[in-house]
Amino acid sequence: MIITAALFAAGIVIAGAQTLRPxxxxxxxxxxxxxxxxxxxxxxxxxxxxxxxxLDYYRHRTGxxxxxxxxxxxxxxxxxxQKWADDALxxxxxVHKGYQPSFNYGEDIDxxxxxxxxxxxxxxxxxHKWFTPMGYAYRVSGDEKYAEEWARQYMDWIxxxxxxxxxxxxxELTSDSVLKADAENARFAWRPLEVSHRLQDQxxxxxxxxxxxxxxxxxxxxxxxxxxxxxTHIINNYxxxxxxxxxxxxxxxxxxxxxxxxxxxxxxxxxxxDILNREIHIQVYDDGGQFELDPHYHLACIEIFMKxxxxxxxxxxxxxxxxxxxxxxxDMIMFYLNICFPDYTNPCFSDAKITGRKEVLSxxxxxxxLFPENKFIRYFATEGKEGTMPxxxxxxxxxxxxxxxxxGWGQDALQMTVKAGPKGEWHCQPDNxxxxxxxxxxxxxxxxxxxxxxxDKEVMEWRNxxxxxxxxxxxxxxxxxxxxxxxxxxxxxxxxxxxxxVTENQSxxxxxxxxxxxxxxxxxxxxxDEATGSMEGWVNLHYQMPRGNVPNSREDMTFYTDFSNGSxxxxxxxxxEGMTMxxxxxxxxxxxxxxxxxxxxxxxxxxxDGTPARFITVIYPKxxxxxxxxxxxKFINGSFNEKGLKIQVRIDGKKKNLGYNL
Numbered sequence: 001m002i003i004t005a006a007l008f009a010a011g012i013v014i015a016g017a018q019t020l021r022p023x024x025x026x027x028x029x030x031x032x033x034x035x036x037x038x039x040x041x042x043x044x045x046x047x048x049x050x051x052x053x054x055l056d057y058y059r060h061r062t063g064x065x066x067x068x069x070x071x072x073x074x075x076x077x078x079x080x081x082q083k084w085a086d087d088a089l090x091x092x093x094x095v096h097k098g099y100q101p102s103f104n105y106g107e108d109i110d111x112x113x114x115x116x117x118x119x120x121x122x123x124x125x126x127x128h129k130w131f132t133p134m135g136y137a138y139r140v141s142g143d144e145k146y147a148e149e150w151a152r153q154y155m156d157w158i159x160x161x162x163x164x165x166x167x168x169x170x171x172e173l174t175s176d177s178v179l180k181a182d183a184e185n186a187r188f189a190w191r192p193l194e195v196s197h198r199l200q201d202q203x204x205x206x207x208x209x210x211x212x213x214x215x216x217x218x219x220x221x222x223x224x225x226x227x228x229x230x231x232t233h234i235i236n237n238y239x240x241x242x243x244x245x246x247x248x249x250x251x252x253x254x255x256x257x258x259x260x261x262x263x264x265x266x267x268x269x270x271x272x273x274d275i276l277n278r279e280i281h282i283q284v285y286d287d288g289g290q291f292e293l294d295p296h297y298h299l300a301c302i303e304i305f306m307k308x309x310x311x312x313x314x315x316x317x318x319x320x321x322x323x324x325x326x327x328x329x330x331d332m333i334m335f336y337l338n339i340c341f342p343d344y345t346n347p348c349f350s351d352a353k354i355t356g357r358k359e360v361l362s363x364x365x366x367x368x369x370l371f372p373e374n375k376f377i378r379y380f381a382t383e384g385k386e387g388t389m390p391x392x393x394x395x396x397x398x399x400x401x402x403x404x405x406x407x408g409w410g411q412d413a414l415q416m417t418v419k420a421g422p423k424g425e426w427h428c429q430p431d432n433x434x435x436x437x438x439x440x441x442x443x444x445x446x447x448x449x450x451x452x453x454x455x456d457k458e459v460m461e462w463r464n465x466x467x468x469x470x471x472x473x474x475x476x477x478x479x480x481x482x483x484x485x486x487x488x489x490x491x492x493x494x495x496x497x498x499x500x501x502v503t504e505n506q507s508x509x510x511x512x513x514x515x516x517x518x519x520x521x522x523x524x525x526x527x528x529d530e531a532t533g534s535m536e537g538w539v540n541l542h543y544q545m546p547r548g549n550v551p552n553s554r555e556d557m558t559f560y561t562d563f564s565n566g567s568x569x570x571x572x573x574x575x576x577e578g579m580t581m582x583x584x585x586x587x588x589x590x591x592x593x594x595x596x597x598x599x600x601x602x603x604x605x606x607x608x609d610g611t612p613a614r615f616i617t618v619i620y621p622k623x624x625x626x627x628x629x630x631x632x633x634k635f636i637n638g639s640f641n642e643k644g645l646k647i648q649v650r651i652d653g654k655k656k657n658l659g660y661n662l
Contacts (some may be wrong), residue, residue, distance in 0.1 A: 051217035098593030135208025147212035288331030289400025293424035
């Protein structure tokens with residue numbers, strides 16, 4: 001059992017109390033230019049005066065900044081940030097936008113209050129998201145109440161959230177309930193991701209509050225000791241992989257760049273640079289896709305890599321990132337722009353949330369500034385006013401398994417984005433083969449999204465519902481989740497009157513799903529699903545419908561929308577005799593803890609004796625509402641063929657033969 005809390009909390013008696021921490025001077029390189037007076041006073045044993053000198057140094061330090069706060073005199077605050085700052089004075093903390101209104105954590109702050117047993121709610125409490133808005137409020141108003149309360153809460157958090165590390169067995173066996181509670185709390189308060197969040201944001205808070213009388217010399221020494229503890233914790237406990245590791249590395253880079261006075265600042269910065277330079281080639285495929293295969297986290301990772309470049313530019317070490325690093329970031333941006341829809345929104349594949357147009361445009365302006373020669377990024381950043389529209393339409397990213405069919409780039413375009421790639425990391429869902437389809441301003445086949453991540457039984461029930469393979473636009477057997485998510489691309493033909501994608505996933509041990517998508521005359525889609533193997537049961541072909549009126553007919557297996565906005569579709573599914581259709585309540589989530597009801601549909605074939613189950617679905621987008629046109633489709637090859645496919649489609653009596661040979 002290792003207990004470090006008592007050592008770190010020594011001298012802190014009551015919440016808000018500030019004690020001069022002499023050990024702070026041992027953490028700094030007192031030979032750093034500008035600290036000569038600090039060094040002399042410390043060597044003479046005058047640590048209080050040395051702390052005053054150190055505070056004076058930081059209040060007048062120049063030449064070191066962060067991309068987020070380049071000019072402290074131009075700080076502004078939004079109405080929402082002002083509310084977060086004012087609420088925080090009463091200990092009503094903005095923790096998570098999925099849980100609004102915010103919870104109050106008590107006059108004597110209870111940092112272990114857990115009103116809803118969602119892990120994210122408790123983890124994100126320890127990110128202190130309201131601290132920086134309090135700093136904005138202080139800078140804009142000059143009212144010391146914000147600085148005083150921030151300092152009190154900062155010290156209160158240190159006192160009440162000790163870092164206690166207990167091995168798993170000891171955690172279970174210990175009879176000391178206080179230590180057990182501390183260890184359980186440390187799982188949330190000291191997870192490296194949350195520690196890194198505080199590490200980065202405290203560089204902002206330092207700049208915002210440093211001139212306040214509440215930021216005393218004693219508090220400065222407390223801050224230094226606590227900050228060092230945070231950086232040391234991360235560098236010794238990096239996450240193993242994924243976006244968490246990237247966030248932590250980028251924030252260590254911030255720490256080492258913003259506080260070069262620490263003895264270990266160079267080590268912190270190098271650690272961040274080394275990890276980012278290494279992981280960009282591990283976590284980003286050669287086509288620019290991030291390996292979690294989630295558009296939301298793809299965007300987040302672009303921002304991680306971008307922030308690192310920006311702080312390197314500001315503080316003079318851009319040369320530590322090679323050209324291939326920046327080239328890869330540019331590839332990631334182009335990947336994202338290709339898979340998104342004309343209104344700048346992203347597909348909600350895997351755990352993705354929708355990032356709004358305003359936020360995406362803000363990102364685009366930064367991207368365009370970093371890559372001024374990229375005329376396509378500039379085109380999107382300026383909403384078409386400058387730059388050049390891409391000179392391609394359909395686009396495939398074969399390593400990541402994202403494919404885009406489109407007939408244009410404008411709001412009236414028809415676009416289908418398909419996800420059928422390799423096994424993704426944690427945020428990826430078992431949804432191989434799913435797609436979203438945009439037509440004339442509307443997403444007509446939105447994916448389910450994610451809603452929540454992890455927590456108690458009730459939270460996990462919702463988590464599992466949204467993750468389920470059956471709640472995506474794909475094929476299952478007995479509505480079971482896929483055993484495997486390793487799609488292979490057998491054919492990608494993105495040009496011509498008939499564009500073709502053929503992918504295959506060994507969804508279950510004894511069943512393989514081949515999905516073929518034909519984009520015909522840049523007007524409509526024909527999807528062929530073939531399930532082969534010895535697995536028996538009900539083969540279910542799922543489609544997630546848009547919210548609103550979607551009339552349907554079991555007699556001819558059709559669905560159509562009846563919207564007045566000029567964006568509609570007509571869908572008909574063809575299968576063998578005995579195919580059934582089922583409708584049930586479904587959900588769509590575009591943000592955390594937000595969902596809207598819609599209809600889920602499945603077409604179902606009983607599979608026995610190893611006989612393949614085969615479906616043809618025709619999706620015909622149209623501006624007019626109502627049940628038109630006339631659709632017919634059939635297989636020309638009588639049975640499943642490993643090497644190819646032949647089908648015939650009739651639209652209002654006009655015949656079209658479709659197929660491929662491998």
